[in-house]
Amino acid sequence: xxxxxxxxxxxxxxREVTLGSGDKAVAIGGKNVLPIHSFxxxxxxxxxxxxxxxxxxxxxxxxxxxxxxxxxxxxTAEWAKFAVDNFAPDFICLRFAGADPDGKNKSxxxxxxxxxKVAAAVDLPLVIAGTKNVEKDEKLFSAVAEALAxxxxxILSAREENYKTVGAAGALAYKHKIAAETSVxxxxxxxxxxxMNQLGVQNEDLVMNVGSAAxxxxxxxxxxxxxxxxxxxxxxxxxxxxxxxxxxxxxxxWTVKESAASEDDEPAWGSSIERAIQMEVATAAAVLVSGAxxxxxxxxxxxxxxxTFISNMLGSGLN
Amino acid sequence: xxxxxxxxxxxxxxxxxxxxxxxxCMAFAMKVASGAVEIEKCPHISAEAKEKLAEATAPLMKTVxxxxxxxxxxxxxxxxxxxHEKTFVNKTLFAVQFSDxxxxxxxxxxxxxxxxxxxxxxxxxMHVEIVAVKYTGNRSRYLDIIKRLKELQKxxxxxxxxxxxxxxxxxxxxxxxxxxxxxxxxxxxxxVKLAKESGIVLGLxxxxxxxxxxxxxxxxxxxxxxxxxxxxxxxxxxxxENAVEFRRTALVGQDRTxxxxxxxxxxxxxxxxxxxxxxxxxxxxxxxxxIVVLDDITYANxxxxxxxxxxxxxDPQKPMRVEPKVYEFANPKEDSPVLVTxxxxxxxxxxxxxxxxxxxxxxxxxxxxxxxxxxTSWAAGKLSAxxxxxxxxxxxxxxxxxxxxxxxxxxxxxxxxxxxxELPGWEIIVGPSEAMQIPKFLNELN
Ligand code: B12
Ligand code: SF4
Numbered sequence: 102x103x104x105x106x107x108x109x110x111x112x113x114x115x116r117e118v119t120l121g122s123g124d125k126a127v128a129i130g131g132k133n134v135l136p137i138h139s140f141x142x143x144x145x146x147x148x149x150x151x152x153x154x155x156x157x158x159x160x161x162x163x164x165x166x167x168x169x170x171x172x173x174x175x176x177t178a179e180w181a182k183f184a185v186d187n188f189a190p191d192f193i194c195l196r197f198a199g200a201d202p203d204g205k206n207k208s209x210x211x212x213x214x215x216x217x218k219v220a221a222a223v224d225l226p227l228v229i230a231g232t233k234n235v236e237k238d239e240k241l242f243s244a245v246a247e248a249l250a251x252x253x254x255x256i257l258s259a260r261e262e263n264y265k266t267v268g269a270a271g272a273l274a275y276k277h278k279i280a281a282e283t284s285v286x287x288x289x290x291x292x293x294x295x296x297m298n299q300l301g302v303q304n305e306d307l308v309m310n311v312g313s314a315a316x317x318x319x320x321x322x323x324x325x326x327x328x329x330x331x332x333x334x335x336x337x338x339x340x341x342x343x344x345x346x347x348x349x350x351x352x353x354x355w356t357v358k359e360s361a362a363s364e365d366d367e368p369a370w371g372s373s374i375e376r377a378i379q380m381e382v383a384t385a386a387a388v389l390v391s392g393a394x395x396x397x398x399x400x401x402x403x404x405x406x407x408x409t410f411i412s413n414m415l416g417s418g419l420n
Numbered sequence: 421x422x423x424x425x426x427x428x429x430x431x432x433x434x435x436x437x438x439x440x441x442x443x444x445c446m447a448f449a450m451k452v453a454s455g456a457v458e459i460e461k462c463p464h465i466s467a468e469a470k471e472k473l474a475e476a477t478a479p480l481m482k483t484v485x486x487x488x489x490x491x492x493x494x495x496x497x498x499x500x501x502x503x504h505e506k507t508f509v510n511k512t513l514f515a516v517q518f519s520d521x522x523x524x525x526x527x528x529x530x531x532x533x534x535x536x537x538x539x540x541x542x543x544x545x546m547h548v549e550i551v552a553v554k555y556t557g558n559r560s561r562y563l564d565i566i567k568r569l570k571e572l573q574k575x576x577x578x579x580x581x582x583x584x585x586x587x588x589x590x591x592x593x594x595x596x597x598x599x600x601x602x603x604x605x606x607x608x609x610x611x612v613k614l615a616k617e618s619g620i621v622l623g624l625x626x627x628x629x630x631x632x633x634x635x636x637x638x639x640x641x642x643x644x645x646x647x648x649x650x651x652x653x654x655x656x657x658x659x660x661e662n663a664v665e666f667r668r669t670a671l672v673g674q675d676r677t678x679x680x681x682x683x684x685x686x687x688x689x690x691x692x693x694x695x696x697x698x699x700x701x702x703x704x705x706x707x708x709x710x711i712v713v714l715d716d717i718t719y720a721n722x723x724x725x726x727x728x729x730x731x732x733x734x735d736p737q738k739p740m741r742v743e744p745k746v747y748e749f750a751n752p753k754e755d756s757p758v759l760v761t762x763x764x765x766x767x768x769x770x771x772x773x774x775x776x777x778x779x780x781x782x783x784x785x786x787x788x789x790x791x792x793x794x795x796t797s798w799a800a801g802k803l804s805a806x807x808x809x810x811x812x813x814x815x816x817x818x819x820x821x822x823x824x825x826x827x828x829x830x831x832x833x834x835x836x837x838x839x840x841x842e843l844p845g846w847e848i849i850v851g852p853s854e855a856m857q858i859p860k861f862l863n864e865l866n
Contacts, residue, residue: 102637102675102677103633104629104630104633104634104669104677105669105673105675106629106665106669106673107665107668107669107672107673107675108668109672137660138661138664139657139661140657140661140664140665284796284799316702316724316727316728316731317541317723317724317727317728317730317731318727318766319731319766319793319796320727320728320731320732321503321731321732321734321736324503324706324731324732325502325503325504325736328502328503328504329502329504332502356854357854358770358854358855358856359723359724359727361854361856362856366856366859367719369536369719370719370720370723371718371719371720372720375718375720376719376720376723378695379694379695379698379720379721379723379724380723380724382695382698382699382702382724383698383699383701383702383721383724383725383728384702384724384728385699386698386699386700386702386703387702387703387705387706387728390702390703390706390707391706402695403695406693406695406696406699407699409693409696410656410696410699410700413655413656413657414656414657414660414703415657416655416657416658
């Protein structure tokens with residue numbers, strides 16, 4: 102008997118969404134096959150990897166990681182430029198950790214200033230991440246959206262509690278892209294996309310953040326949720342689930358014990374920065390294989406590794 | 421591929437003698453097809469027909485066992501492509517690779533690392549299961565290394581396409597049911613002969629999917645089915661394609677030719693880049709690698725990889741839970757604090773592990789939180805001030821304690837006020853948000 106390929110042709114396709122403007126704009130999504138299955142057909146745009154930076158000196162970051170950015174941590178725009186010049190990410194994720202009401206509680210005005218400076222300093226697409234506090238994020242995102250009109254940033258993210266304001270300001274008024282964030286559940290993801298549509302936000306302007314988890318910490322739920330979403334998007338041609346997926350990896354992997362335990366606490370485990378990068382890289386790969394079209398990492402080494410990984414897995418690398 | 425009623429009908433003698441209890445052979449065949457009756461109920465059925473039916477109803481992907489006794493492991497036997505459809509049954513095994521080109525220091529270092537990385541995570545002992553030994557031409561060194569590796573008591577994967585070397589190597593370890601990865605189009609007959617004689621599992625090498633398919637068919641013709649397919653060691657994209665095609669052809673294409681476990685040499689794909697090796701290992705845990713071969717094992721790569729494997733190979737329908745009740749640590753007394761957590765097994769094991777590390781006497785109250793994590797159960801309304809207060813009241817702790825302190829997980833600090841109202845006389849303390857901070861927190865608590 103001769104070999105017969107059992108590939109399935111799908112009727113649906115993940116939509117292509119463009120972030121940023123000008124020469125450095127990047128497109129994500131566009132696949133009509135399962136993630137990384139380039140041998141089946143069109144994998145669309147290779148997944149994009151962003152580096153995370155924050156608007157304050159990140160006290161909780163690993164010292165060895167902060168050392169890489171020595172001298173630029175105090176100035177977020179300098180930091181962004183340094184990251185772009187030295188590590189060549191596909192985009193920058195600017196996270197407003199300093200705006201957190203339980204932390205420094207920086208004012209929206211201050212954040213807007215930072216956002217403007219960062220946007221002026223780099224020409225890569227920006228992803229604007231907030232505090233996880235829905236009320237503060239609502240105000241923060243609206244103001245930043247206005248200040249960065251024309252930049253076509255991705256706002257990460259709109260949730261059920263604040264999607265109306267964030268969607269209206271971000272996408273409708275100032276023409277940015279919005280990531281709709283839900284908690285590891287296909288039905289919730291679908292529902293929020295539909296609500297966004299009803300608000301008037303076009304599918305072309307929508308991305309999904311369907312939840313995130315570090316490997317070992319409920320990751321199986323995330324991976325299965327992503328599998329189900331992609332199978333529905335491709336197989337059932339469900340247009341309410343055909344948005345590309347962005348997954349923040351960094352905010353999950355650096356706090357779990359495998360990464361964060363000190364060498365005094367776990368002497369057998371060895372170098373903690375080494376553990377943290379390995380944890381970030383393992384989670385990043387697992388998320389990409391599950392179908393993320395963009396991910397956010399923290400360590401430049403993770404970024405470099407995942408770029409090599411993607412180009413080789415899609416068959417375009419040197420290997 | 422299950423047979424249809426018509427196909428089974430063709431296997432019957434078509435005598436319509438009714439001895440099976442059905443009026444016609446056709447009626448009988450229909451019942452057999454639906455699984456309601458055994459083919460044996462027809463006394464006239466031929467042995468050949470029985471075998472055909474058995475073949476047709478065998479699982480699409482074979483379960484292959486390697487190792488013996490306490491070290492035996494099953495590979496393959498999967499029935500689905502995605503874990504939400506059905507539990508993945510046989511977890512990916514990890515191997516560390518050695519070779520005859522390796523000097524004694526490197527050999528000792530890797531052996532030491534294998535011994536060192538042996539730890540418990542959520543009730544499962546984590547360690548590398550396999551040593552892979554690659555032959556590069558130095559026969560006596562190869563055999564010597566195999567002898568020395570026996571001390572580790574791991575399953576052997578011999579990576580060797582030289583028939584003579586493989587024969588000698590197999591003789592050293594054949595009683596442990598090893599794997600021999602080395603059969604290819606040129607040496608197949610001899611390798612199959614060796615595998616049959618020594619009862620070992622044979623790993624097949626082919627440059628691509630179609631060549632592999634032909635090679636498996638040839639191996640079948642030689643009468644051997646204890647097989648593992650090498651998905652690759654040279655090109656990442658190609659290796660991924662192979663791993664997916666093997667699994668998909670077997671399960672979706674319902675073609676048992678590819679219904680075997682796979683082995684992936686991520687160490688060679690990564691060419692010495694340990695981060696890339698981890699990214700690739702994670703990939704093949706998720707996508708169909710039965711054995712993943714690494715260059716080396718350290719806690720840095722083991723912690724994420726074993727954690728991911730533990731996640732992926734679990735029942736997707738029901739979260740693992742622990743019994744809701746009060747757990748005691750280090751003989752708690754009437755002034756020991758009460759920590760609260762949830763009945764999600766992952767959370768419980770992480771938290772109890774840290775409490776043990778702290779060596780401080782405490783009670784750990786686990787209410788019925790629906791088997792969900794702290795924030796999930798809180799968001800789902802299953803871990804509320806009321807739930808916690810009721811669990812305290814029915815626990816008998818109020819009567820037992822003369823100093824009443826309740827420690828909340830930091831992630832649900834918002835519950836503090838409400839619990840204070842529900843539990844007068846209790847001091848409600850917000851604990852840290854990550855369990856790893858529990859030892860420090862408890863040791864500083866007074
Ligand atoms: C996996 C997951 C699920 C799984 C459930 C798995 C399970 N059995 O719990 C599923 C998919 C079913 C799910 C469902 C939901 N989820 Co959910 N889920 C997650 C996810 C991805 C991981 C959770 C996890 O396993 N964590 C690992 C465990 C070990 O963490 P943990 O229990 O918190 O324990 C740690 C600490 O709290 C600490 N700790 C624990 N106990 C104690 C005790 C003391 C004394 C101390 C000091 C410390 C301590 O130690 C542990 C390690 O540090 C998180 C996001 C994330 N990345 O965390 C969202 C998340 C928890 N889910 C969320 C939500 C909203 C939901 C839903 C309510 C969504 C909905 N509307 O339907 C549902 C509810 C389910 C239901 N109705 O039955 C939200 C909660 C948001 C919030 N902050 O309120 C999260 C944070 C996602 C998000 N960002 O939106 N979820
Ligand atoms: S016993 Fe066999 S031959 Fe006789 S009717 Fe039944 S199936 Fe046909």
